[in-house]
Amino acid sequence: xxxxxxxxxxxxxxxxxxxxKERVEHNIQYAINMIKDVSKFRPxxxxxxxxxxxxxxxxxxxxxxxxxxxxxxxxxxxIHAEDVLLAYQPAGPKAKRLLSLVQKYSQTxxxxxxxxxxxxxxxxxxxxxxxxxxxxxxxxxxxMDRSGIKPEKAFALFEHLQKLPAINVRGxxxxxxxxxxxxxxxxxxxxxxxxxKVMCLAEQIEKASGLSLTIVAGGSPSFPTHVDSSPGTFxxxxxxxxxxxxxxxxxxxxxxxxxxxxxVDNDTITTDLGHKSIAAENPLPRVHFLNASDAVPASQSExxxxxxxxxxxxxxxxxxxxxxxxxxxxxxxxxxxxxVVENNKAITSWKVIARDxxxxx
Numbered sequence: 001x002x003x004x005x006x007x008x009x010x011x012x013x014x015x016x017x018x019x020x021k022e023r024v025e026h027n028i029q030y031a032i033n034m035i036k037d038v039s040k041f042r043p044x045x046x047x048x049x050x051x052x053x054x055x056x057x058x059x060x061x062x063x064x065x066x067x068x069x070x071x072x073x074x075x076x077x078x079i080h081a082e083d084v085l086l087a088y089q090p091a092g093p094k095a096k097r098l099l100s101l102v103q104k105y106s107q108t109x110x111x112x113x114x115x116x117x118x119x120x121x122x123x124x125x126x127x128x129x130x131x132x133x134x135x136x137x138x139x140x141x142x143x144m145d146r147s148g149i150k151p152e153k154a155f156a157l158f159e160h161l162q163k164l165p166a167i168n169v170r171g172x173x174x175x176x177x178x179x180x181x182x183x184x185x186x187x188x189x190x191x192x193x194x195x196x197k198v199m200c201l202a203e204q205i206e207k208a209s210g211l212s213l214t215i216v217a218g219g220s221p222s223f224p225t226h227v228d229s230s231p232g233t234f235x236x237x238x239x240x241x242x243x244x245x246x247x248x249x250x251x252x253x254x255x256x257x258x259x260x261x262x263x264v265d266n267d268t269i270t271t272d273l274g275h276k277s278i279a280a281e282n283p284l285p286r287v288h289f290l291n292a293s294d295a296v297p298a299s300q301s302e303x304x305x306x307x308x309x310x311x312x313x314x315x316x317x318x319x320x321x322x323x324x325x326x327x328x329x330x331x332x333x334x335x336x337x338x339x340v341v342e343n344n345k346a347i348t349s350w351k352v353i354a355r356d357x358x359x360x361x
Contacts, residue, residue, distance in 0.1 A: 004255060004290055004322045007345050014259040015277040019338040023253035028060050030250060031234050042066050042216055044232030047329045049354035051079050066230045070097045072354040074361055077105035086112040089119050095126050100361045102132055111135035111170055115149040117160050120167060127166035137173040142194040144178050151197035158205050171214030174198045180221045184247040191225040221245060238328035239288050252324050260319040267308055269315050274303035279330040287323040
């Protein structure tokens with residue numbers, strides 16, 4: 001029996017998200033073995049968004065997490081995570097919601113990112129008005145060009161932050177997701193070059209202030225190259241990273257399940273895996289089928305995925321296909337729940353609780 005085959009699949013509707021528990025456990029342990037010191041590990045939960053998966057990581061000894069939304073931060077607080085970094089600079093109502101998190105979940109140590117004086121001023125005033133304070137990490141732009149301040153300009157920001165009464169600088173944050181060289185040694189060279197500016201800034205700040213900074217850096221591609229790393233995709237893995245990053249030997253741990261709903265002609269079949277059910281930001285193919293490797297996506301609409309196959313007589317309406325998403329992170333967010341598989345049997349389902357923008361706050 002193939003590892004992905006679910007013996008009671010007839011009980012499962014399609015399309016569905018299938019979470020293979022043993023493979024998630026393998027990925028957690030493999031990641032811990034890679035980093036060696038679990039205290040330096042801060043997984044990003046934007047990929048999984050599932051409280052039970054985060055509890056699996058906590059059981060393995062992981063205490064620090066990174067997230068991208070207030071809902072993800074609340075999910076972590078609800079399961080009593082010790083340390084939660086909101087890897088975002090809160091603006092508008094998000095600042096109010098972050099304050100509400102701090103007030104409601106006092107057992108969790110929250111922090112967030114800042115890269116801008118005006119945003120820091122606003123955050124400080126808001127927390128000060130509530131007689132609270134917030135830990136922050138200075139967000140650095142080391143080449144991703146998505147957010148963050150250039151390291152050479154960040155010392156002036158640090159000096160300003162030191163003057164704000166409700167802001168406590170905890171460390172530096174640098175995400176280098178643009179570095180994806182398939183060759184590990186080349187990827188490491190590129191990562192080290194970008195990270196050099198971060199270390200220089202840290203030394204400058206520590207020398208001037210006496211603070212001991214925490215550095216949170218990297219993601220899944222640069223996971224092997226950083227000491228204090230924050231990968232997210234590792235927990236489930238996907239087709240893209242499996243083939244881009246051959247040195248990181250994580251297992252596929254989440255699949256999408258679809259069924260054949262029409263046999264169109266001699267070399268064409270259609271499934272119910274539309275782009276509402278699989279991350280659709282990339283061009284086709286967006287999924288690869290483990291039990292139909294010759295199937296090539298030809299077109300996709302909201303509820304349909306049309307596949308070209310060598311011989312459609314090998315398929316019939318109702319046949320189940322197990323697919324590996326090219327990009328797992330936004331795929332998970334499309335599903336309300338994940339069907340949990342253990343020993344080739346679907347045993348329960350877990351709510352993808354943080355797919356919603358709001359839980360209670």
